[in-house]
Amino acid sequence: MPWNLDSKRPIYEQLIERVMQDIVTGNYKPGEKLPSVRELATLAAVNPNTMQRALAELETSGLINTQRTSGRFVTDDAGLIQQARQNLALTQVRTYIYQMQQLQITPDEMQQLLAKTLEEGTL
Amino acid sequence: MPWNLDSKRPIYEQLIERVMQDIVTGNYKPGEKLPSVRELATLAAVNPNTMQRALAELETSGLINTQRTSGRFVTDDAGLIQQARQNLALTQVRTYIYQMQQLQITPDEMQQLLAKTLEEGTL
Amino acid sequence: MPWNLDSKRPIYEQLIERVMQDIVTGNYKPGEKLPSVRELATLAAVNPNTMQRALAELETSGLINTQRTSGRFVTDDAGLIQQARQNLALTQVRTYIYQMQQLQITPDEMQQLLAKTLEEGTL
Amino acid sequence: MPWNLDSKRPIYEQLIERVMQDIVTGNYKPGEKLPSVRELATLAAVNPNTMQRALAELETSGLINTQRTSGRFVTDDAGLIQQARQNLALTQVRTYIYQMQQLQITPDEMQQLLAKTLEEGTL
DNA sequence: GTGGTCTAGACCACC
DNA sequence: GTGGTCTAGACCACA
Numbered sequence: 406m407p408w409n410l411d412s413k414r415p416i417y418e419q420l421i422e423r424v425m426q427d428i429v430t431g432n433y434k435p436g437e438k439l440p441s442v443r444e445l446a447t448l449a450a451v452n453p454n455t456m457q458r459a460l461a462e463l464e465t466s467g468l469i470n471t472q473r474t475s476g477r478f479v480t481d482d483a484g485l486i487q488q489a490r491q492n493l494a495l496t497q498v499r500t501y502i503y504q505m506q507q508l509q510i511t512p513d514e515m516q517q518l519l520a521k522t523l524e525e526g527t528l
Numbered sequence: 529m530p531w532n533l534d535s536k537r538p539i540y541e542q543l544i545e546r547v548m549q550d551i552v553t554g555n556y557k558p559g560e561k562l563p564s565v566r567e568l569a570t571l572a573a574v575n576p577n578t579m580q581r582a583l584a585e586l587e588t589s590g591l592i593n594t595q596r597t598s599g600r601f602v603t604d605d606a607g608l609i610q611q612a613r614q615n616l617a618l619t620q621v622r623t624y625i626y627q628m629q630q631l632q633i634t635p636d637e638m639q640q641l642l643a644k645t646l647e648e649g650t651l
Numbered sequence: 652m653p654w655n656l657d658s659k660r661p662i663y664e665q666l667i668e669r670v671m672q673d674i675v676t677g678n679y680k681p682g683e684k685l686p687s688v689r690e691l692a693t694l695a696a697v698n699p700n701t702m703q704r705a706l707a708e709l710e711t712s713g714l715i716n717t718q719r720t721s722g723r724f725v726t727d728d729a730g731l732i733q734q735a736r737q738n739l740a741l742t743q744v745r746t747y748i749y750q751m752q753q754l755q756i757t758p759d760e761m762q763q764l765l766a767k768t769l770e771e772g773t774l
Numbered sequence: 775m776p777w778n779l780d781s782k783r784p785i786y787e788q789l790i791e792r793v794m795q796d797i798v799t800g801n802y803k804p805g806e807k808l809p810s811v812r813e814l815a816t817l818a819a820v821n822p823n824t825m826q827r828a829l830a831e832l833e834t835s836g837l838i839n840t841q842r843t844s845g846r847f848v849t850d851d852a853g854l855i856q857q858a859r860q861n862l863a864l865t866q867v868r869t870y871i872y873q874m875q876q877l878q879i880t881p882d883e884m885q886q887l888l889a890k891t892l893e894e895g896t897l
Numbered sequence: 898g899t900g901g902t903c904t905a906g907a908c909c910a911c912c
Numbered sequence: 913g914t915g916g917t918c919t920a921g922a923c924c925a926c927a
Binding site for chain 2: 520
């Protein structure tokens with residue numbers, strides 16, 4: 406999977422999002438050891454400093470823990486991970502609703518448009 | 529209506545979105561003259577240059593036309609306005625779907641979460 | 652024939668060009684009386700002041716003369732008109748050559764491209 | 775090479791044209807890094823903001839890409855550059871033809887006048 | 898009065 | 913160092 410970095414948004418921000426996704430979707434399992442900063446940086450084709458910063462900020466969320474000598478690990482608290490996933494989803498749906506309200510689109514239409522777009526399989 | 533500017537995103541970008549919304553929702557009618565740059569700048573509490581930039585970029589969408597000495601006018605092509613509204617809505621729904629897919633959330637869940645959140649009336 | 656005014660360029664400038672064209676192409680004959688300022692302004696759908704300014708500037712070229720009481724007349728000096736036409740054409744061709752040189756296009760290519768475009772009848 | 779800015783036309787517009795020329799004529803090679811905004815501004819003897827605006831608008835053409843922290847780069851798509859050059863040339867020749875038609879000059883004359891002017895080497 | 902342009906100078910985030 | 917944004921204030925042409 407390519408990293409698809411967009412040069413118009415802060416790189417570190419995109420790295421945070423990507424690693425977080427990999428965690429909440431189970432791509433990295435609870436308790437699993439993450440690749441080293443250098444490895445991840447190589448994979449993402451970014452400067453190690455930038456990856457370092459991203460991981461450091463991720464730690465504040467509690468999703469990953471650093472063991473000074475042995476590396477970084479995904480939290481083994483599965484509940485925490487599920488909660489993070491819920492929060493991300495909730496944020497998305499609220500954003501959707503808010504933006505549609507700005508366009509004066511009714512709740513019914515919001516649901517219909519979603520259903521229709523999903524059916525079409527349009528990306 | 530306050531302008532609710534968020535200092536974390538470019539102001540001119542938010543101005544564009546706001547004026548566009550005012551147009552597609554009929555707050556400014558087709559063919560209507562917009563307030564002058566200076567007036568709008570005062571309303572939004574931003575520098576006239578910033579508002580100027582926003583309006584200039586808005587012009588590329590064709591939603592507004594500029595008459596150099598008499599002001600800016602909303603296009604009188606109602607179809608164009610409706611189309612713009614559709615596009616905005618489509619972009620929103622696609623973004624929602626894409627983000628949820630990243631979280632490996634199924635289409636069914638996307639719809640259930642939307643329905644549930646709408647019911648709760650949660651903001 | 653519509654006047655095709657472009658709101659992004661000074662109106663009076665476009666009026667000058669248009670009336671000058673009408674003269675050098677014989678649309679208004681040598682010695683002929685021009686319509687009144689008010690009439691022309693109506694035809695062009697512009698403010699009479701603007702048309703007034705355009706005609707005033709045209710006078711400096713010698714192509715039209717004002718008779719204080721009876722109106723404005725195209726010069727009856729056919730040579731002067733022909734010369735103006737030549738000058739306009741020369742300016743065009745020199746502009747073309749200059750611009751193409753900026754693109755590092757050779758004289759041969761300038762001629763070939765012109766010939767080809769004329770053949771196609773492309774507008 | 776001096777920048778030859780004409781005070782009667784918007785400076786940023788001339789900057790756009792100039793940089794675009796430098797790209798399509800190979801003065802700046804595909805994939806090459808452009809000088810920084812500040813450097814170019816100094817070279818052209820304009821305010822950095824003005825140069826910034828020009829480059830920002832140039833980006834919409836796809837001829838240059840911006841990497842937020844490392845600078846701007848000419849696209850490495852040589853085809854795109856050639857296409858841009860063609861379009862610029864086509865625009866010029868069409869403008870020439872259109873203007874000459876307005877003067878009611880025949881296609882034959884358009885070609886003769888071009889040939890004659892090129893021979894004379896008149897600037 | 899309108900929009901448009903330009904300068905000067907400051908500050909920011911990012912790498 | 914890079915690009916990006918914003919402000920303040922000035923001036924211009926046009927109608």
